[in-house]
Structure formats: structure tokens, C-alpha cells
Amino acid sequence: MVTIDDVAKRAGLSKSTVSRVINDYPHVSIKKKEKVFEAMKELGYVPNSSARSLRNKKTQMIAVLIPRIMNPFFGQLAESMELQAAKHGYQLLICQTMYSKETELKHLELLKMKQVDGMILTSIENEWDVVKEYLSYGPMILCNEFEEEATIPTVKFDQVHGGYVATKHLIRQGHTKIAYCTGGQKSNVGQHRRRGFDLALEEFHLSFDERHGFYDAFSIEDGIRIFKQINQMPDPPTAVFTGSDEVAAGIITGAKEYGVKVPEALAVIGFDNQVITKLMDPKISTVEQPIPFLAKRAVEVMVDRIHHKGNDEEVYEYPLELIIRESTVSPIRAVE
Amino acid sequence: MVTIDDVAKRAGLSKSTVSRVINDYPHVSIKKKEKVFEAMKELGYVPNSSARSLRNKKTQMIAVLIPRIMNPFFGQLAESMELQAAKHGYQLLICQTMYSKETELKHLELLKMKQVDGMILTSIENEWDVVKEYLSYGPMILCNEFEEEATIPTVKFDQVHGGYVATKHLIRQGHTKIAYCTGGQKSNVGQHRRRGFDLALEEFHLSFDERHGFYDAFSIEDGIRIFKQINQMPDPPTAVFTGSDEVAAGIITGAKEYGVKVPEALAVIGFDNQVITKLMDPKISTVEQPIPFLAKRAVEVMVDRIHHKGNDEEVYEYPLELIIRESTVSPIRAVE
DNA sequence: GATATTTTTGAAACCGATTTCAAAAATGAC
DNA sequence: GTCATTTTTGAAATCGGTTTCAAAAATATC
Numbered sequence: 012m013v014t015i016d017d018v019a020k021r022a023g024l025s026k027s028t029v030s031r032v033i034n035d036y037p038h039v040s041i042k043k044k045e046k047v048f049e050a051m052k053e054l055g056y057v058p059n060s061s062a063r064s065l066r067n068k069k070t071q072m073i074a075v076l077i078p079r080i081m082n083p084f085f086g087q088l089a090e091s092m093e094l095q096a097a098k099h100g101y102q103l104l105i106c107q108t109m110y111s112k113e114t115e116l117k118h119l120e121l122l123k124m125k126q127v128d129g130m131i132l133t134s135i136e137n138e139w140d141v142v143k144e145y146l147s148y149g150p151m152i153l154c155n156e157f158e159e160e161a162t163i164p165t166v167k168f169d170q171v172h173g174g175y176v177a178t179k180h181l182i183r184q185g186h187t188k189i190a191y192c193t194g195g196q197k198s199n200v201g202q203h204r205r206r207g208f209d210l211a212l213e214e215f216h217l218s219f220d221e222r223h224g225f226y227d228a229f230s231i232e233d234g235i236r237i238f239k240q241i242n243q244m245p246d247p248p249t250a251v252f253t254g255s256d257e258v259a260a261g262i263i264t265g266a267k268e269y270g271v272k273v274p275e276a277l278a279v280i281g282f283d284n285q286v287i288t289k290l291m292d293p294k295i296s297t298v299e300q301p302i303p304f305l306a307k308r309a310v311e312v313m314v315d316r317i318h319h320k321g322n323d324e325e326v327y328e329y330p331l332e333l334i335i336r337e338s339t340v341s342p343i344r345a346v347e
Numbered sequence: 348m349v350t351i352d353d354v355a356k357r358a359g360l361s362k363s364t365v366s367r368v369i370n371d372y373p374h375v376s377i378k379k380k381e382k383v384f385e386a387m388k389e390l391g392y393v394p395n396s397s398a399r400s401l402r403n404k405k406t407q408m409i410a411v412l413i414p415r416i417m418n419p420f421f422g423q424l425a426e427s428m429e430l431q432a433a434k435h436g437y438q439l440l441i442c443q444t445m446y447s448k449e450t451e452l453k454h455l456e457l458l459k460m461k462q463v464d465g466m467i468l469t470s471i472e473n474e475w476d477v478v479k480e481y482l483s484y485g486p487m488i489l490c491n492e493f494e495e496e497a498t499i500p501t502v503k504f505d506q507v508h509g510g511y512v513a514t515k516h517l518i519r520q521g522h523t524k525i526a527y528c529t530g531g532q533k534s535n536v537g538q539h540r541r542r543g544f545d546l547a548l549e550e551f552h553l554s555f556d557e558r559h560g561f562y563d564a565f566s567i568e569d570g571i572r573i574f575k576q577i578n579q580m581p582d583p584p585t586a587v588f589t590g591s592d593e594v595a596a597g598i599i600t601g602a603k604e605y606g607v608k609v610p611e612a613l614a615v616i617g618f619d620n621q622v623i624t625k626l627m628d629p630k631i632s633t634v635e636q637p638i639p640f641l642a643k644r645a646v647e648v649m650v651d652r653i654h655h656k657g658n659d660e661e662v663y664e665y666p667l668e669l670i671i672r673e674s675t676v677s678p679i680r681a682v683e
Numbered sequence: 684g685a686t687a688t689t690t691t692t693g694a695a696a697c698c699g700a701t702t703t704c705a706a707a708a709a710t711g712a713c
Numbered sequence: 714g715t716c717a718t719t720t721t722t723g724a725a726a727t728c729g730g731t732t733t734c735a736a737a738a739a740t741a742t743c
Contacts, residue, residue: 030730066698
């Protein structure tokens with residue numbers, strides 16, 4: 012392995028000088044600088060990153076905690092963040108919690124070990140009181156998920172508004188019995204969406220039938236299962252608000268199997284605006300979350316915090332936009 | 348920051364002894380061992396990972412090069428690898444090349460810098476002659492993609508067979524004019540699939556019309572575009588072999604738009620067996636690649652190579668399985 | 684040309700762990 | 714209790730960089 016000492020010897024200089032050249036410090040004569048470059052090239056020298064990290068107390072790595080890569084929302088978030096991090100000279104360490112508290116805690120240790128310069132949390136499995144203990148070990152920010160009482164930078168979507176516009180759209184289509192169907196009702200993201208949902212109902216003086224609440228919906232399979240439950244109800248809902256496009260796709264798939272027409276007999280709205288919304292028949296109405304913007308800002312804020320710029324009270328909120336397609340628009344039922 | 352010296356001082360011992368306890372070395376009396384554990388706990392000590400890496404010359408990190416996370420095939424591969432790597436005590440550094448030669452080269456430097464203990468290549472953008480130069484800097488293996496002349500461990504699918512069974516299936520359904528529609532014809536994965544495709548045609552004494560070859564198909568949009576091209580042909584194919592489920596989904600979506608019936612007027616077969624195949628109407632016939640097995644073996648081989656176990660000639664090949672659904676099975680056309 | 688000032692350079696300390704080597708302590712054999 | 718052997722322990726070297734500090738060299742000032 013070629014070390015800085017080898018380069019120094021070859022160039023006939025001290026390693027201090029070589030180090031200065033590597034880091035582009037001033038006070039090195041052009042002659043010697045060239046000698047160093049020549050020696051580096053001849054030997055194919057590249058600085059050892061562990062040694063650099065140890066001395067600089069910076070690893071140039073940022074960890075991002077996501078539930079799992081194959082969740083399209085988090086996958087896209089991770090992809091965008093990786094590209095953005097690279098632009099800032101950082102590696103992104105993608106850590107999957109797989110929805111497990113223990114796994115999340117294990118990943119949080121990375122901050123203690125100084126293996127990463129900072130940590131971006133996109134979901135939280137443990138109680139905030141547990142997670143916040145790690146704040147003293149390095150910069151942490153929230154992205155997507157959030158905590159009311161957390162005093163760390165937060166980059167999020169306006170989930171209340173997202174839940175509100177989606178629900179209002181369903182109501183405007185003439186629906187009064189709307190099912191609510193999401194995963195992780197514990198999360199604040201989920202709670203805010205629910206608040207938006209409730210807000211819309213209130214505005215139109217509608218009430219919610221608790222039997223129409225499903226809080227374990229994550230996947231396509233969950234959507235299919237839930238459709239079956241809905242289909243057996245004596246007084247079924249005529250519309251479903253879902254927390255993800257996958258769940259919406261599942262419900263539509265289930266409906267097709269049982270010959271229930273979407274949107275005529277059952278309107279379904281998704282969330283995220285994943286590609287699948289444009290492929291399903293009918294195309295799925297949904298709420299778009301501008302993920303790349305969120306990712307970009309999150310990485311920027313993280314990099315700032317690593318360099319002690321910005322402050323812990325920063326909160327950035329991005330708007331969500333309703334996208335109307337076919338799965339909610341029934342000519343029979345339309346009010347306006 | 349709490350260091351091993353702080354722990355040593357607190358326990359009234361030397362850091363050598365503390366280090367022995369941390370690494371569970373023998374020859375430490377039970378009494379002192381307990382003292383060390385107590386001190387570590389009181390101080391909340393965790394070893395600094397950069398320091399460890401520098402001294403051990405091991406970072407416990409493996410890099411995996413993939414084109415991009417949002418490509419479902421590579422996303423699933425990355426997800427499976429991450430979980431498997433964690434089991435072996437390794438972090439997985441997911442590096443997206445975004446199909447760029449330069450980005451790939453930049454990531455390869457990680458091996459030079461000793462930032463990772465090894466590298467798994469799942470796709471190759473540069474010429475192999477360029478890539479192989481990095482072999483001297485650390486262990487590298489191929490997973491999914493492969494190179495005939497490469498002398499490094501390879502974990503792959505039997506793509507020839509995959510292309511063959513899919514094509515044979517189409518032929519058996521009575522098709523004689525089959526379009527071929529993939530991305531990256533440069534890759535060996537693609538070439539082997541094509542070989543399987545050609546093999547099946549030969550077997551049934553069919554010829555291939557070069558106007559039915561599309562080699563720039565990666566995404567759903569590409570599929571839609573290609574359908575339009577096919578639809579305008581004077582003598583169009585009656586079946587399409589595609590390199591991914593997304594492209595197949597795109598073609599089907601395009602066909603729907605133009606009122607062309609799948610599979611009656613156009614049979615379409617996908618590749619990968621992604622969830623989308625079960626959601627589309629018609630459900631997409633496809634070739635399943637057992638990604639988790641591939642990922643598991645790749646990580647195992649990588650870990651072995653890091654510990655100088657195994658050898659560079661290892662090649663593991665996994666079979667691909669045809670999955671027949673609706674997009675290729677037309678009652679009108681069936682031969683058998 | 685002597686002196687003051689600035690620029691350039693290298694020796695040595697340092698980052699936080701692991702490992703070697705030799706000394707100290709404990710144990711065993713008689 | 715003495716000597717040989719084994720176990721336990723710590724001082725110091727090491728990994729490969731960066732940074733400090735002081736000395737050397739170059740330049741400026743008069």
C-alpha cells in the first residue's frame with residue numbers, strides 16, 4: 012500500500028509538505044508542488060480514508076434511516092439523497108430499519124461510533140425520548156417524519172393539507188361514507204394526514220364510522236385484504252382514502268377480482284404519485300409528494316449542521332398537491 | 348468524546364487491557380474484565396470506528412455498485428444485500444452509477460482509498476479493461492453482471508435459459524413474429540438473454556426481423572414509445588419479448604390506449620417478476636429471478652474473499668423460472 | 684550589507700484504537 | 714520455600730494521515 016511517506020520519500024520532501032499539497036494549502040512553492048504531484052501520480056497514491064477520518068474527526072458520510080428500500084416512497088427518497096450527498100462530497104449510508112425498533116437503535120449507534128458525520132431520520136420506530144439521547148453524539152435531522160417536541164431541524168411535507176385535499180376531493184365527488192386506510196397510525200406523518208382527513212369531514216358536517224378505519228395497511232396485499240373486508244360490510248363505504256399508492260393499487264386489484272367497479276361503486280385515492288398510479292386501470296388519483304425537493308433540502312441542512320451552520324429550530328415544509336385521475340372520478344356521482 | 352484512555356483511567360487499568368476486553372481476548376482476569384465493563388458503561392463508551400479501521404485495516408464496509416435504486420431489480424438486490432451484510436457485521440455502501448462511466452469510476456476509487464473492504468459490481472459501465480485495474484486494490488466480485496474473461500468470483504443468473512424459456516413460451520403460443528425489446532445490449536446479461544432468444548427461434552426454425560429489435564428500452568415510458576412504433580409497422584410482430592417488467596407494463600399501457608388487445612393482438616412477456624406484474628390488467632407473464640438468493644450468496648462470497656477464503660474462480664449460477672400469467676396466453680392463438 | 688519580515692519547510696505530536704514485547708504476578712511442582 | 718512455568722498486565726510502537734511550532738530560506742526595507 013502506498014502511503015504519504017512513500018510519496019514524500021519519492022519527492023524528496025517531508026510528508027508535511029505532501030499533506031499540504033494534497034489539501035491545497037498555501038505556502039508551498041510551485042516547484043515542490045509539481046514534484047509532489049509527479050510522485051503521487053507515479054506511485055498511484057490515494058490518501059487512506061480511515062487515517063484521514065481519524066485525524067479530521069470527519070468521515071464524509073451521512074447515514075439515512077429508512078424503513079426499507081423497496082418501499083417506493085423511501086426508495087425514491089434514498090435515491091435522491093444519495094445523488095445530492097455526492098454533490099456535496101458525502102457518501103450516503105442507507106440503513107434499513109425494516110420497521111424494527113432494535114434495528115433502528117443499532118443504526119443509531121453509528122453516530123456514537125463516529126462512523127458517520129450526521130444522521131437523517133425519515134421514520135422513527137422508537138419513542139422520541141429514546142432517540143433523542145443520541146442527539147449529543149452528532150447532528151441529527153428529521154426528514155419526512157417529525158416530532159412536535161423535537162428541537163432539531165426538520166424538513167417535511169404538509170401532511171395535514173395532503174389529507175385534507177384528498178378527502179375534500181372525495182367529498183366533492185359526492186361521497187359521504189369514506190373509509191380511512193393507512194399504515195403506522197403511530198407516526199406523526201400518519202396523524203397529521205388523519206387530522207386533514209377529519210378536518211375535511213368536519214367542514215362538510217360528515218361523521219366517520221370507526222368500522223371504516225384500517226390502520227395496518229402497508230402493502231398491495233394489505234390493500235387486497237382490506238377490500239375483501241369492505242366488500243363484506245353491510246353498510247360499506249363508497250370511497251377509500253389510502254396512505255399509499257400500493258395500498259390503493261391493492262384495493263383496486265381486489266375490487267377487479269370481485270367485479271366491483273372503480274370508481275363507480277368504490278372510489279379509491281392513493282398517496283405518493285408513484286409510477287404505478289399511471290399504469291393501473293383505472294389510473295389512480297393521488298397526492299403528489301415532491302420527494303426530490305425534500306431530499307435536496309434535507310441533505311443541504313444536514314451538511315450545514317455538520318459545519319455548524321444553520322440552527323436547530325429550522326423547519327421546512329413543502330406543499331402536497333392533489334392529482335386527479337380516474338380512480339375517484341365517477342360521472343354518475345359527481346356533484347359539481 | 349470518550350476514548351479508550353478515559354475508560355482505562357476510570358477502571359484504573361491500561362488501555363491495552365481495555366482493548367483486550369473490548370475484543371474479547373483471553374488472558375484477562377474476571378475481576379478486571381468486570382471493572383472495564385463497568386467503566387465502559389458508566390462513561391457510555393463506544394470504540395471510534397475510524398481508529399479501529401485505521402489500525403485493523405478493515406472498515407467493515409462493502410460497496411455495491413448499482414445503476415440506480417429506483418430500478419426495481421437493483422433496488423431489491425440492494426435491499427437484500429443490505430440485510431445480508433448486516434448479518435455478517437458489515438455495512439453496505441450503496442453506490443449509484445446512474446448509468447454513467449465517470450460516476451462508476453469515482454465509486455471504484457473507494458477501494459483504493461480503503462474506505463471499503465470489498466466491492467460488489469452488479470452492472471458495469473466502463474470497459475472491463477478499465478475496471479480490472481482496480482482488482483489490485485481490494486477484493487471485487489461480480490453479481491448479476493459478468494465478464495467471460497474476468498477471473499473474479501461471479502454470482503449470476505442463467506440468462507441464456509431465461510431468454511430461452513420466455514421465447515419458447517411465446518413460440519408455443521403460436522407466435523412467429525416476435526419483437527425483442529431490451530436496454531443495454533452491451534451488457535453480457537443482455538447478450539446472454541439474446542442468445543437464449545435466438546436459440547429458441549433457431550429451434551423452431553424461425554427468423555428474426557431486425558426491424559423488430561429495440562435496444563433502448565429501460566422504462567415504462569420507453570415501453571409506451573416502442574408500442575407506438577410497433578403499432579405503426581406494416582407487418583407488426585404479434586409478440587414482444589422485453590427485458591423488464593416495467594417495459595412490458597409500458598407496452599401494455601400503450602396498447603390499451605390504442606385499443607390493441609393484449610394478449611389477443613399482441614402478447615407481451617416481462618422479466619424480473621416484480622409486483623407490478625400482478626397488478627396490471629392483464630397480469631404479466633414474466634421470468635422470475637430469485638434475487639434474494641443471488642444477494643445472499645454474493646455477500647457470503649464477498650465476506651469470504653475479504654477473509655482470503657474461497658478462490659477467484661468461483662462461479663455460482665442460479666436458474667430462472669418462467670411464470671405464465673395472462674399477458675401471453677391467448678385462447679385463440681394457443682397451439683397446444 | 685544588515686536587519687526585519689514573510690514565505691517555505693520539516694520534525695514531532697497527535698487522532699484513538701490494536702498489538703508486540705517484556706515485566707510482573709500468580710500458579711504449579713518439588 | 715524455591716524455582717519453573719503460566720497467566721496477566723502495561724509501556725511503547727504502530728496504523729496513515731494532519732497540524733503545530735520552530736527553524737530555514739527567501740524576500741523586502743532601509
